[in-house]
Amino acid sequence: MLDLLATPPNPTGASAPFWDACDRGELLFPKCGRCGHLFYYPRRHCPLCGDTALGWQRMSGRGTVFSHSHVHVAFQGGAWDGQLPYTVVLVDLAEGPRMLSRLIGGDAAAVRSGDAVSVVFPQIDERRYPFFERAAAG
Numbered sequence: 001m002l003d004l005l006a007t008p009p010n011p012t013g014a015s016a017p018f019w020d021a022c023d024r025g026e027l028l029f030p031k032c033g034r035c036g037h038l039f040y041y042p043r044r045h046c047p048l049c050g051d052t053a054l055g056w057q058r059m060s061g062r063g064t065v066f067s068h069s070h071v072h073v074a075f076q077g078g079a080w081d082g083q084l085p086y087t088v089v090l091v092d093l094a095e096g097p098r099m100l101s102r103l104i105g106g107d108a109a110a111v112r113s114g115d116a117v118s119v120v121f122p123q124i125d126e127r128r129y130p131f132f133e134r135a136a137a138g
């Protein structure tokens with residue numbers, strides 16, 4: 001498999017639980033303790049009602065592709081040339097939130113909106129990252 005690259009996160013108090021969960025192979029999203037809104041990305045307050053009483057919910061990691069883009073220019077510099085082309089996806093998770101991520105796997109170039117995908121957590125240097133793969137048909 002291709003040696004994947006990723007730009008390391010810089011976790012804050014609001015996002016550290018998300019990244020720590022990724023390192024355990026879990027997808028954990030913040031959930032508002034007041035209105036119940038489940039959301040991504042992690043932040044200090046609910047984007048719907050503004051409350052700061054947030055909890056966490058483990059996601060199934062299953063979803064469908066809302067949209068995608070095949071990237072052919074390495075905006076991160078020459079070290080990324082070997083990653084090209086790579087595929088960025090917007091995934092609608094089964095639980096509702098939409099997440100921006102990267103689609104990996106040999107069939108990423110054939111992705112279509114509506115395709116079923118599942119989260120995977122490849123290890124890249126010090127961390128594991130929540131990327132997606134196309135789910136097997138059936």
Ligand SMILES: [Zn+2]
Nearest residue numbers: 032035046049
């Ligand atoms: Zn809320």
